[in-house]
Amino acid sequence: MNQQQRSILLQSSSRFPPPPGTIISNSRSIFIFFRILIQYFLAGVKFSYGTSGFRAEASLLESTVFRVGILAALRSIQTGSVIGLMITASHNEVSDNGIKVADPSGGMLTQQWEPFADAFANAPDPHFLVQLLDDFVKKENITLEGAPAAKVLLGRDTRPSGMSLVEAAKQGILSIIGASATDMGVVTTPQLHWMVRVKNKGIEASEYNYFDQLLTSFRCLLDYIPQGNSNNNVNDKLIVDGADGVGGQKLENFKPRLSYLTVDVRNYGDGVLNEGVGADYVQKEKVVPRGFGPADAGIRCASLDGDADRLVYFSVVSNSNKIDLVDGDKILSLFALFIKEQLGFLNGPEDGKANKSYQASLGVVQTAYANGASTDYLKQLGLEVVLTPTGVKYLHEKAAEFDIGIYFEANGHGTILFSDNFLSWLEIRNNELLSTSKGSDQHMAALRILAVSKLINQAVGDALSGLLLVEAILQHLGWSIHKWNELYQDLPSRQLKVKVVDRTAVITENAETVVVRPVDIQEAIDAETAKYPRGRCFIRPSGTEDVVRVYAEALTQEAADNLAHSVVKLVDKYLGFGSR
Numbered sequence: 198m199n200q201q202q203r204s205i206l207l208q209s210s211s212r213f214p215p216p217p218g219t220i221i222s223n224s225r226s227i228f229i230f231f232r233i234l235i236q237y238f239l240a241g242v243k244f245s246y247g248t249s250g251f252r253a254e255a256s257l258l259e260s261t262v263f264r265v266g267i268l269a270a271l272r273s274i275q276t277g278s279v280i281g282l283m284i285t286a287s288h289n290e291v292s293d294n295g296i297k298v299a300d301p302s303g304g305m306l307t308q309q310w311e312p313f314a315d316a317f318a319n320a321p322d323p324h325f326l327v328q329l330l331d332d333f334v335k336k337e338n339i340t341l342e343g344a345p346a347a348k349v350l351l352g353r354d355t356r357p358s359g360m361s362l363v364e365a366a367k368q369g370i371l372s373i374i375g376a377s378a379t380d381m382g383v384v385t386t387p388q389l390h391w392m393v394r395v396k397n398k399g400i401e402a403s404e405y406n407y408f409d410q411l412l413t414s415f416r417c418l419l420d421y422i423p424q425g426n427s428n429n430n431v432n433d434k435l436i437v438d439g440a441d442g443v444g445g446q447k448l449e450n451f452k453p454r455l456s457y458l459t460v461d462v463r464n465y466g467d468g469v470l471n472e473g474v475g476a477d478y479v480q481k482e483k484v485v486p487r488g489f490g491p492a493d494a495g496i497r498c499a500s501l502d503g504d505a506d507r508l509v510y511f512s513v514v515s516n517s518n519k520i521d522l523v524d525g526d527k528i529l530s531l532f533a534l535f536i537k538e539q540l541g542f543l544n545g546p547e548d549g550k551a552n553k554s555y556q557a558s559l560g561v562v563q564t565a566y567a568n569g570a571s572t573d574y575l576k577q578l579g580l581e582v583v584l585t586p587t588g589v590k591y592l593h594e595k596a597a598e599f600d601i602g603i604y605f606e607a608n609g610h611g612t613i614l615f616s617d618n619f620l621s622w623l624e625i626r627n628n629e630l631l632s633t634s635k636g637s638d639q640h641m642a643a644l645r646i647l648a649v650s651k652l653i654n655q656a657v658g659d660a661l662s663g664l665l666l667v668e669a670i671l672q673h674l675g676w677s678i679h680k681w682n683e684l685y686q687d688l689p690s691r692q693l694k695v696k697v698v699d700r701t702a703v704i705t706e707n708a709e710t711v712v713v714r715p716v717d718i719q720e721a722i723d724a725e726t727a728k729y730p731r732g733r734c735f736i737r738p739s740g741t742e743d744v745v746r747v748y749a750e751a752l753t754q755e756a757a758d759n760l761a762h763s764v765v766k767l768v769d770k771y772l773g774f775g776s777r
């Protein structure tokens with residue numbers, strides 16, 4: 198690093214000092230005041246680039262965001278590609294904020310850079326910061342002089358703190374000589390990731406282009422519905438809870454172009470972001486979000502989270518505020534069913550000539566939180582089901598190993614990934630079928646799968662594109678939300694969290710289903726679980742909150758509750774404050 202660059206960095210970073218004594222997590226706490234107090238006066242500064250980037254109470258984040266700006270510029274130089282920075286705290290309360298990096302593919306920041314991100318965010322002063330940077334660029338062979346200039350796209354959700362944080366990120370980016378920052382304004386997280394991905398392919402990447410792609414492929418899927426597929430059962434009205442965030446706003450603006458679908462968008466900005474609304478609330482509390490009530494019973498409803506990368510569906514139970522939840526596992530099952538059926542048509546009856554079918558590998562990726570009934574259902578469909586640890590980066594990475602990889606977390610984050618090889622083959626096959634058997638089942642299946650690959654976001658889970666795919670498939674099958682919900686019946690489950698002395702003392706294996714440390718606790722969990730028919734239970738340290746999570750499943754709600762509570766006691770015994 199030359200002297201000029203060094204002094205620019207020293208100067209700019211001294212304008213963004215880290216807050217005194219900070220522990221950064223993305224926990225959702227009501228007691229912000231106490232959190233800030235604890236963060237300021239307790240155990241020293243500690244920022245950690247978790248499964249969702251850096252998250253904290255917004256007023257603590259300026260310095261972190263500034264530093265991530267620098268990091269993004271370095272990543273852009275190293276990869277010779279456009280990098281994205283999204284300012285959001287997703288479903289967290291409105292006073293929080295956060296920042297995450299989108300890599301050139303539009304996916305999450307490579308895991309190899311996470312330790313550097315942590316160290317960099319926690320550097321106590323500008324000199325230390327510049328030293329870290331110097332060491333890192335040497336280690337990673339990043340040439341700052343004479344390299345193509347860094348390009349970073351910036352986006353933010355609707356949080357009031359977003360604007361000043363974008364400015365801090367810009368200052369970070371611009372303190373690398375030659376770097377440029379393009380502000381995309383208020384966008385959903387998946388839009389920003391999509392823009393990065395598309396831009397790196399040399400294609401125009403505006404919000405208009407994004408919606409155009411969604412609309413064109415959605416219309417195609419509707420046009421390709423076989424004549425005679427009855428859609429009488431599909432209520433054509435959909436009500437969407439926008440979490441009072443960016444997704445609701447975007448959908449409300451986009452809605453007039455969606456002529457095939459009647460959408461009533463609620464909670465698109467008048468209320469407090471994520472307060473009693475949104476996919477996280479609906480999935481966890483299993484009650485109607487604000488603005489919904491018994492009058493909506495029977496109608497198909499969906500809920501987005503605060504940055505529109507999660508989607509769940511639900512229907513309101515008659516005369517109550519309770520809901521029948523259709524979660525990420527069921528969205529995954531619907532997608533898997535449809536894709537499998539279309540692949541069947543595509544490979545379908547051989548015409549006596551050479552086998553033109555491509556044996557595309559189709560895989561499904563879940564975490565241990567997936568309801569056991571969903572995993573059984575997917576296996577019954579004959580699909581390969583793989584479990585990974587919690588966190589989108591793990592699921593995404595695994596899904597990318599298949600020609601068609603479908604992943605979802607139960608909370609509604611997921612997408613479908615298509616390999617380049619498969620898509621190239623499919624384009625060619627589609628052209629062949631166009632000339633030999635236009636309109637045949639095989640040809641229509643090829644067209645449908647191509648349309649799905651354009652509709653569904655290949656960069657990250659995307660509530661808006663996921664919603665359109667759900668809607669298209671329900672129309673295709675002629676299914677109501679109730680019919681969809683009956684694909685299988687969820688096993689009753691209970692999720693609890695326990696405060697412990699040190700959650701990092703819990704070490705798990707096998708996609709977090711087995712605890713190897715503390716020793717003996719797994720044996721005790723197994724003994725408890727064995728008491729319940731179809732019992733399943735696991736514990737793991739949260740990556741985003743200072744707790745150990747307990748998940749239990751059993752044949753009845755009472756049994757699931759009892760199992761979860763008895764395992765909470767075990768966690769207390771082995772790891773709780775009385776265990777020392």
Ligand SMILES: CC(=O)N[C@H]1[C@@H](OP(=O)(O)O)O[C@H](CO)[C@@H](O)[C@@H]1O
Pocket residue numbers: 248249566587588589606608738739740741742746
């Ligand atoms: C049980 C659960 O829902 N865990 C969530 C939560 O992670 P934890 O590591 O469990 O705190 O936040 C992650 C980021 O949003 C999300 O990917 C994950 O699914």
Ligand SMILES: [Mg+2]
Pocket residue numbers: 287288502503504505506507
């Ligand atoms: Mg989110």
